[in-house]
Amino acid sequence: MTKRRLIQAINDALVEEMTRDERVILFGEDVEISLFGDTRGLAQRFGPARIRNTPISETLITGMALGAAAAGHRVVAHMMFANFTYTGFDSIANQAAKLRYMTGGQARLPVTYVAAYGGGRSIAAHHSDTPYPLLMNLGGIRVAVPATPEDAKGLMKACIRSDSPSFFLEAGGRGGEMGEVPEGDYVTPWGQAVVRCPGGDVTLVAIGSMLKIALAAAEELRQAHGIHAEVIDPRTLVPLDEACILASVEKTGRLVVVDESRDRCSAASHIAAIVAEKAFGSLRAPIRRVTVPDVAMPYAPQLEKLVMPSVERIVRAVQGLPDTFA
Helix, strand or coil: CCEEEEHHHHHHHHHHHHHHCCCEEEEECCCCCCCCCCCCCCCHCCCCCCCECCCCCCCHHHHHHHHHHHCCCCCEEEEEEEHCCCHCCCHCCCHHHHHHHHHCCCCCCCEEEEEEECCCCCHHHHHCCCCHHHHCCCCCCCCCCCCCCCHHHHHHHHHHHHCCEEEEECCCCCCCCCCEEECCCCCCCCCCCCCEECCCCCCEEEHHHHHHHHHHHHHHHHHHCCCCEEEEECEEEECCCHHHHHHHHHHHCCEEEEEEEEEECCCCHHHHHHHHHHHHHHHHCCCEEECCCCCCCCHHHHHHHCCCHHHHHHHHHHCCCCCCCC
């Protein structure tokens, strides 16, 4: 195991996969200069035939990615900010998500869309969305939300090697976070959540960027209130490891889902519905969701902080459950 920053782990995965398979190509907005650092050095190493800047046209990027993948390449299409996928959504929602099914599996579409999501950096509403609920609803797109450097590397590899279109969503502004990364070649499995902190009193499902604050909230609950929270990191939302979540809720009887997307039709809503349907008899208290209100992300730092999930909001949600933790 070696210590790597999350953004370095992504870069390592890209280098390894492009070295392993010459069919892997990468293009997108400013990928040659790498504003985020995830594609740093790739243009110099692999050249313009495999690494290329595109015009600022998301319709072009997603359309070109679809065609290149259908023609035999393994494409990494860097969208920069997750909000920018809206502009290129036709090729994603109407083509990439459907063509394997509509061709009876004849069309393979190994496309990895990369985008940074989320608030907390005061970069305003056009750059701060968390749009994975839209992607979850398409029915033909895999969605990866890594929260650690280890999974950032392993899930990037899983996306690139998949014959189905995948979204790799980077937690914006968290690229400098450090973590242990296994040495050598490894792939994080699709649809396998992991328990990051064991506990028996309440289940916290923390999606992507929310893992860090959920772990901090679990520590505060334990030290200040004697409540032992079990923290689950889904790692992928499509496919979703329902079994892991249900097993935890059956043990704890309580569920709080922490999700950086907006509240209405959020991933938290979907997870809550699954538990209500399949583990209702195990629940000792209503399910709670800690999400972003149904508003555009504010630019002002204090307003942004107000709407973002936080340790304090998670602790209040757990403490507010109408049941004792005896």
